[in-house]
Each structure stands twice: as C-alpha cells, then as structure tokens.
Amino acid sequence: MAIEVRPATVFADVKAMVGPKRPDANVCWCLSYRVPSKENLALKGTDRGDRVRELVAQDPPPGVVAYDGDEVVGWAGVHPRADTSFATNRRIPHVDDLDVWSVWCVRVRPGHRGEGISHRLLAGAVEFARHHGAPAIEGYPLDNEGAKIDLTMAYVGTRALFERAGFTKAADTDSVLNGFPRVLMRLDLR
Template sequence: MTWQTHPVTPDRFEDFADVVNRTRRERHCWCLSHRLPAKEIDALGDGDREQAMRRLCEREHPPGVVTYCDDVPVGWCSIGPRAEITLLTRSRLIRPVDELPVWSIICVVVRPGNRRQGVTTRMLTDAVDYAAAQGAPAVEAYPVDPEGRMDLTMAFVGTRAMFEKVGFEVVGTTDAVASRMPRLVMRRTLT
C-alpha cells in the first residue's frame, strides 16, 4: 500500500467530498459546523454549503487534510490553527488549556469500506506532520473516552486510544460532552 496525505486545496476538493459526502447531498455534512457560525450555515441555500467549504480550501491554512491509499481518497482530518476555528474560539465548553497557539483536530472521517485498515493512524500521523511543517508548536484533539464500544454516530470526534496511539497525551478535560461521555483535551507537543 502507498500512503499520501495532502492539504485540501481547491484542486483536491473533489477527493475531500468523496470521503465526507460522496453523493453530494446538500444537507449532509460538509464539515462546516466548527468553522462557520451556526446562523451563517443555516442561511446557506442549496449548493451554498459546498461552495462555502470550497472557499475555505482557498485559505492560507486549508481546513484539513485528505489521506490517500494507493491514490484513492480514504480519509479526512479537519485540522488547523485553533484561532481559525470559529466554534473553538467562541466555545465556553472547550476552553484553551494555556496560551500556546495550538492547532486543533476537530473531525476525523474514514471512508466506508476503508475502516479497520490503518487509515486513522496513518492520517493522524500525517496530519500532525503537516501541522509541524506549518510551524504549529502543538496539536490538540478533543476526543471522548468511552467505556466499551463507541457509538458510531459520534465516531468523528475520535477516542482517547486512537490519539494515544499516535503520541497524544491527556492534558485536561472539557465541559463538553458527546453522547453523555466527557470529552478530553489531548495534546501532542511538536517543539
């Protein structure tokens, strides 16, 4: 298997869409909920959500990375400077641990048919490497720590074990919950 991970720039948008919204349903997730205020998302009309995400891909820091296995897009990781992620900058539930200008991972998706093949580990490793190459001093994630099996409807937030596997450590907790499970603050320091 040959692995590659690339930022979601405009020329890679279709690959991103193939992972998160293969059938291009307008009301399906376009991974905007953390990057745009809810009122702004609600005001978007048919086709506008996709266009809003396309515009985010034109920024200096695209909204994440796509992982490929043998040139097929198989995973999406939303990662970027915390200061550029609207929901986190306004959140009273997921507050900064300190003043370090971290990058944050807020969503992880593996394309159906590609799960349980090592995609997540490879994608997270490459996403952290990408952040490091962009000058990030550390990367944070806000996963849940479920007892037993995880509710797959919340799988996008990730689990503690998933992040520990690639070198993240628990540095705190949040006041946010996902499916009645507390969310952690996990960090991997890069510098």
C-alpha cells in the same frame, strides 16, 4: 497498502469524504467546527459546498486527505484553533495562550475501516500543523474507555487513538458526545 496523507487542496477529494450524495442536502461538510456557528447555521444546500470550495483554496487548506493510490480513503479536519469554533467554545477549555491547532474530525471511508487509516490521518494532521509552524496541536476525542461508539459520532476520535499518536490528556471538558465525555488531548510540536 501505502496510505499517503496530503493537504486537502483538491475540492473533489474533500467532497468525496464530507460532501452529500445530493448537492442540495444540508449535511455537515465538516463546517460545524470550522466556521462560526452563525455562519454554519445560515449555510444551506449548495452554499455549504461552495464554502468548502473556498476553504480548500485557502492557505492553509482546512485539513488533510488520505489516499490509497489514487483513491480517497480518509479526511481529517485540522486548522489553527483561532480559526475554528473552538476559539470561543465554552465547553472546551483553553489550556494556555499558545496559538495551537485543533483536529476535530477524522473520517475513514466505509470499506476501508479497520485498516489503520485513522492513525495515518492523525499523524498526517500532526505533520501538517508542524509544517505550518504550530507550537502544539489539540484534539477533543471521546473518552469511551474501550466501549463501542456509534460510527456517526466517532468522527472526533477516541482518547486511545490520540494516545497512540503521542498526545496526552491536558484537561477535562464539559462536552459530551454520544453519552461519552470528551477530553482535551494535546501534543507539543516544539
């Protein structure tokens, strides 16, 4: 299997990973961390997909997509922290004043899990941030110490996933998801 990770510039491919089965459904679309909370709450139904279409057309786009040949198999949301809700999140600390990038979502399509795609996605997110001049990249995964995680909450990744990608713990957070604490993991790109 030759997984290729590319910038998320094709709306249909992003939609395949984060969009709903019904266009009018109010699902995340991976917007909850990418746009301000007030805007996220105001977007309903098809407006959510329309907003993602706008983000995909921007430079840089809102993340990276993994492909197995022509098949879309994964997504990672990654962007400058200043353009995400992490810029003002009181539960996730700022380690310093660097213009870091944040990776907040790593999703693998059902039927492709357990194939190492999340590792490829995280590596692709790191390269994407590096290519765009990021001095460092952060993630805010669960510190589950190997315990099983509900798959709907696994989108933030695990501390072990980030450690295998070379990230180190930079800080504790006040954020808890699915009963597990989230930690701030960081990788220097300079």
